[in-house]
Amino acid sequence: NAGVTQTPKFRVLKTGQSMTLLCAQDMNHEYMYWYRQDPGMGLRLIHYSVGEGTTAKGEVPDGYNVSRLKKQNFLLGLESAAPSQTSVYFCASSYIGTGGETQYFGPGTRLLVL
Amino acid sequence: GENVEQHPSTLSVQEGDSAVIKCTYSDSASNYFPWYKQELGKRPQLIIDIRSNVGEKKDQRIAVTLNKTAKHFSLHITETQPEDSAVYFCAASIEYKLSFGAGTTVTVRA
Numbered sequence: 238n239a240g241v242t243q244t245p246k247f248r249v250l251k252t253g254q255s256m257t258l259l260c261a262q263d264m265n266h267e268y269m270y271w272y273r274q275d276p277g278m279g280l281r282l283i284h285y286s287v288g289e290g291t292t293a294k295g296e297v298p299d300g301y302n303v304s305r306l307k308k309q310n311f312l313l314g315l316e317s318a319a320p321s322q323t324s325v326y327f328c329a330s331s332y333i334g335t336g337g338e339t340q341y342f343g344p345g346t347r348l349l350v351l
Numbered sequence: 352g353e354n355v356e357q358h359p360s361t362l363s364v365q366e367g368d369s370a371v372i373k374c375t376y377s378d379s380a381s382n383y384f385p386w387y388k389q390e391l392g393k394r395p396q397l398i399i400d401i402r403s404n405v406g407e408k409k410d411q412r413i414a415v416t417l418n419k420t421a422k423h424f425s426l427h428i429t430e431t432q433p434e435d436s437a438v439y440f441c442a443a444s445i446e447y448k449l450s451f452g453a454g455t456t457v458t459v460r461a
Contacts, residue, residue: 268447277360279440279451280395287447295448296352327394331447338383338444342394 239263241343243328249349250318258313258346260328268331269311270295270340271303273324280327286311318350353378355443357452365460370428372455374441377422383444384417384424389454390437398439399426431459 241262250256260269267288272280282295286305300322302314311330315322325347329340354377364370376384382403387395401408401415401424408415412431417424428435436459442449 270449277453279355279357279453280449281451282448285448296450333447338447339385339397339400340449342396344394 241328241330241341243326243343243346245346246344247347247349249351250315251351252319254318255314255316256318256348257315258326258328258348260311260313260330260343261309262311262328262330262341262343263309264330264332264341265308266330266332266341267308268333268340269305270329270331271301271311271313272327272329273297273322274327274345275324283313283326318348320350322348323350324348353381353443353445353450355441355450355452357441357455359455360453361456361458363458363460364431366431366433368431370426370431370435370457370459372426372439372441372457373423374425374443374452375421375423376443376450378443378445379419379422381443381445381450384415385442385444385449386413386415386426387440387442387451388437389440395440428457431457433459433461435459 270285271283284303289308328343385400414427441452
């Protein structure tokens with residue numbers, strides 16, 4: 238049971254390039270989330286999904302797109318990277334029901350946009 | 352949306368002393384309040400949580416209190432140890448979505 242995994246661990250992009258971050262979970266969780274973490278600002282929700290085939294905007298969705306084609310995977314895309322998107326990105330998942338509010342985080346992806 | 356404020360931003364304590372971190376939230380509909388610990392370069396890890404129908408919860412050296420009327424909750428760490436040094440985040444949940452505080456960097460001095 239690997240829990241929540243993320244690929245890649247680290248990436249350097251040039252301004253304007255695109256990339257996709259992959260999040261996978263093997264806990265059969267319904268809900269999945271993408272956060273970004275910047276110094277002094279805690280974690281901010283980018284997008285989330287309440288089930289396969291669904292996505293919704295979070296607090297800071299601009300410049301990002303997501304897809305949830307399979308229950309166990311949640312992809313975060315940057316179509317045209319900007320230096321302001323330099324951050325650490327965390328994926329998380331949780332289940333529906335009693336105790337399901339607890340979110341389990343992946344190890345993070347460090348992204349540097351030059 | 353929900354707004355969570357966390358204080359202090361940094362906290363230095365002598366080993367063996369207690370540490371207290373306080374958070375306030377804005378939306379009375381929030382019903383779940385977790386605390387996460389994050390060590391340098393690692394993922395956030397849940398250390399304790401409390402639901403809106405409970406006023407206090409304790410797990411060994413850590414405890415959390417919740418005052419729904421005042422919309423604030425606190426983390427208490429007793430008998431601090433060097434391994435307690437980390438960044439701590441509070442959060443408030445509405446409909447399975449978490450809003451996080453900005454974090455408190457705790458340093459335990461030997």
